[in-house]
Amino acid sequence: MPDVGEGLTEAEILKWYVQPGDTVTDGQVVCEVETAKAAVELPIPFDGTVHELLFPEGTTVDVGQVIISVNVGGGAAPAAPEAPAAVEAPEPVAAPVAEPVTEAEPEGRQPVLVGYGVSASSTKRRARKASAAEPAQVAAPAAPAPVVPEQLNGRGPVAGRPLAKPPVRKLAKDLGVDLATVTPTGPDGVITRDDVHRAAAPVAAPVVESVPVAEAPAPVAAAVPAQAPAVSSDARETRIPIKGVRKATAAAMVGSAFTAPHVTEFITFDITRTMKLVEELKSDKDMAGLRVNPLLIIAKAVLVAAKRNPDINASWDEAAQEIVLKHYVNLGIAAATPRGLIVPNIKDAHAQTLPELSRSLSELVATAREGKTTPAAMQGGTFTITNVGVFGVDTGTPILNPGESAILAVGAIKLQPWVHKGKVKPRQVTTLALSFDHRLVDGELGSKFLADVAAILEEPKRLITWA
Incomplete structure (x- = not known):
């Protein structure tokens, strides 16, 4: 779950637009969430096949928790592997979704940035010692695990991909700005909303947003699902x-x-x-x-x-x-x-x-x-x-x-x-x-x-x- 509101701590999943087995493409909206400020659509930054939805609609999820996993290797989504018994996870996960055995765990890792997948690294995780009750699991080869997009969970940036949060990516797309041409000013080289506006200034008008309440019998009602009592x-x-x-x-x-x-x-x-x-x-x-x-x-x-x-x-x-x-x-x-x-x-x-x-x-x-x-x-x-x-x-x-x-x-x-x-x-x-x-x-x-x-x-x- 990304921080789509710059400082929010949680969001409620209103609607999933995809299901396990569906093919997704970079930039495709996969779900709608409600934050403390607004309803926001979340895009996916990868091409692949949906492996698993970790939370149902109506669930409130903390920022940083895994909510979806995607197989970017092509073909049908693999069956859920038994990786939790064979791999030492660096941090708790919200649901039993495996991560690749070869996923990097570099020392001094930088803060999580939403919008990216797993960093490439030659470092392998140390395998967890098996207990007497699970020898078969240790001996079995690790099943191919789905990549969890960092935009909806996150580990680190994909090499060569500009660093920016999903709302900033959407803003750049709306304004016709190529993020590769934008000079970042945020921490750790992250492209901010202001960076995009500066890049678009010569060709784009300011973003104008408001909701008037005028002569209608009642204020405008946003077409989003009401909270279930x-x-x-x-x-x-x-x-x-x-x-x-x-x-x-x-x-x-x-x-x-x-x-x-x-x-x-x-x-x-x-x-x-x-x-x-x-x-x-x-x-x-x-x-x-x-x-x-x-x-x-x-x-x-x-x-x-x-x-x-x-x-x-x-x-x-x-x-x-x-x-x-x-x-x-x-x-x-x-x-x-x-x-x-x-x-x-x-x-x-x-x-x-x-x-x-x-x-x-x-x-x-x-x-x-x-x-x-x-x-x-x-x-x-x-x-x-x-x-x-x-x-x-x-x-x-x-x-x-x-x-x-x-x-x-x-x-x-x-x-x-x-x-x-x-x-x-x-x-x-x-x-x-x-x-x-x-x-x-x-x-x-x-x-x-x-x-x-x-x-x-x-x-x-x-x-x-x-x-």
Whole structure:
């Protein structure tokens, strides 16, 4: 099981796409796993035949455990050998799968790197002394053992193969980058995600990922299997295991709530002109084929207000005792899924035009519906929007996404009596709530930012005059 989320300790196997005896090729997706951050598809880095699946679907497996073995020698998969009795394994394995007797066990071995097979070596393992009860096993020749791909277990790198984790390989494939041409900067010559982006910079646009929650009756639901509940014997209770995204979210929210001193401010205002702008943009030729909704304009208003109040887009570095001002905005959109709350973000949203922002939101809606939101899409956010209005809720007091200084809750937009030009008229009204970390955002800054967002949505022409 590889660490597909850079620091995760376990993942649940959601679905196997192969079975023993199936032929696989380098890069083929063999299973889908759910981490504490997202559902991720795992590719295989070899050509061969599946020998054994070590864990069934629904099993939570620690990072580093063997989950699949593949015979790369060609032909049908061999029968499971009796190697555990004849070979001294260097470390415990999760299931009785043999490893080649000739597999290397060099001194001072480097840390395991996912994505590779067994290193070539002339060194042989010392055979274990046989007990009186197993003379036949010692005398018998070692059966050909399947190679366990290091990408899903791992021993060391294959000679001549660039070192990179599966998510980095997939990123390189998506961006059309040949890993052999990339200069690695990671430990032990490992190619990182940043290395791939640098190599792709001249020809590829930044990866844009987010999941909007707009006018739909409920937030986007990712198409992944829901956690199977365990029903109590008297059928009066249902117990749902706390794992995956739900577990990670719970820990993050508790940490955020009790680390950052939250302050929440509210503003209620007339959003009628923005609603009219939304209708006009739907028929604008420059927005043809793009999704236009209130969330799009609210997101743009947040970006303009952040430019006017740059200190709102920051983070608190406790270890360094520094406030880190971000000169870019990775705009997160909170979305509820069957696996729990996720917050993907649009990378460099501040640099996008309104059509580009609409396109980014739409692309990630599709990604979320397919259950393909990646861990990378949920990392590096700087500011978050959560739309509780889709539930008909007027407002809320949102908890900060860890590592960010502020989060904006958007309430329901309702037709209400409002004083407009000296007369009471029916107008579209909504409430925004801004929660912020009072260690780095004081009342003045938080109030100015919130007031600017509301002012833009009251008079959307300010998107032009203030931009």
